[in-house]
């Protein structure tokens with residue numbers, strides 16, 4: 115259908131049509147990056163017969179849609195082939211574990227493997243004849259046991275996986291040990307639990323290096339390694355992570371800071387980003403994160419369009435060695451290959467209360483990097499404020515403070531009847547220290563009124579001597595913002611009706627009351643990825 119065709123993205127992963135949700139089982143195998151995903155072949159809404167869609171790419175830029183990897187065809191998954199993960203064993207075997215919703219809607223874990231390991235496209239999958247391999251443990255609801263992780267190998271040679279659940283309102287990650295992926299032993303203690311966080315979906319658990327940006331195989335542990343734990347909170351539909359220490363011997367993971375625990379602390383993304391999953395890319399020695407980006411219009415419109423959801427730009431994920439308290443997420447380097455001739459604007463002074471258009475033809479697909487310097491005198495003169503600023507509740511781009519907001523307006527038509535703002539807001543506390551917020555304001559993003567128009571955002575750590583900078587990826591109906599190299603990220607779905615195709619423009623704006631800001635910005639229009647279908 116051509117209905118609302120301009121909302122289709124150019125360089126984000128999407129099926130040709132219908133509903134998609136969680137990324138599943140990402141891996142690099144024999145020269146190809148594989149992505150599987152929750153897919154409803156029957157329409158543009160989530161449905162009872164969810165299956166695994168499948169695509170592969172050598173470089174994240176040219177994709178091939180492959181036949182469905184698994185469909186709901188056994189009693190143990192007839193109500194849906196739900197989320198799961200892959201593990202590549204040292205002997206080359208590929209293990210796939212996923213949740214099936216049974217004929218009685220019991221959530222159980224199932225094993226599958228490639229029919230032909232010599233096929234780099236891994237087109238055919240075989241379900242283990244004795245599935246399911248795991249059913250909910252005693253005392254756990256039949257509908258609270260799902261989404262097995264990639265396995266990690268312990269020093270004893272055994273493998274462990276973790277599976278999300280809840281005990282009353284306590285979010286929980288159970289751990290199972292196995293040698294053959296067919297028989298499992300539950301460990302007496304869960305890996306971690308957090309009271310009040312509800313059901314943990316799509317738990318992710320992986321090591322990061324404290325001293326290098328090289329990614330680590332999921333089984334790595336020891337000196338110089340921290341472990342990240344992520345849970346997708348069914349209650350509030352956001353992905354929360356925390357950094358901590360994994361003790362293999364007693365199978366526990368402890369957060370560095372109990373205030374920044376899983377589900378109560380920091381998020382991968384302060385916009386729309388859910389059910390994400392990372393994998394270790396042994397090809398380029400990095401850890402890559404995929405996330406599901408849903409629509410924020412109405413279901414009725416999705417059905418009219420005939421499709422719903424995109425996957426995020428895959429993000430490289432490392433520990434931020436400068437702060438030690440957050441990870442850095444950054445678009446994988448392959449995306450840079452889509453950049454067309456860029457246009458640079460150097461040291462543009464944006465006075466308090468002004469808006470400056472940037473002459474670039476067509477930015478409905480664009481990659482933007484911008485650096486900001488606030489006028490020093492204004493910075494010093496700014497009055498301290500006892501009121502805490504907060505992106506979501508303190509007004510959006512139109513609100514005015516001493517030191518912000520300032521930033522970019524993207525997907526804006528020339529009259530600025532529609533615009534999506536991605537901005538910083540700096541506030542001075544009573545002790546004189548500065549606090550920086552990174553926000554996205556969707557309130558004027560569309561003339562349509564049945565779409566999400568919230569302001570998103572959070573704080574971003576800015577260290578002594580660092581400039582404020584951001585990167586923004588714009589792709590028709592999605593805007594992904596990365597502040598300070600990916601310390602804080604915000605993904606928005608926006609649905610402009612006028613600021614589309616060649617009418618989509620970019621502006622600099624500064625709504626501070628006094629401070630002027632000097633901005634250097636580079637804008638690259640972006641080519642589309644190529645997505646073909648193997649028939």
Ligand code: DQQ
Pocket residue numbers: 135136152164196197198213260261315316346389
């Ligand atoms: N989506 C899957 C579940 C998972 C949820 C079903 C998260 O396995 O818990 O489509 O979005």
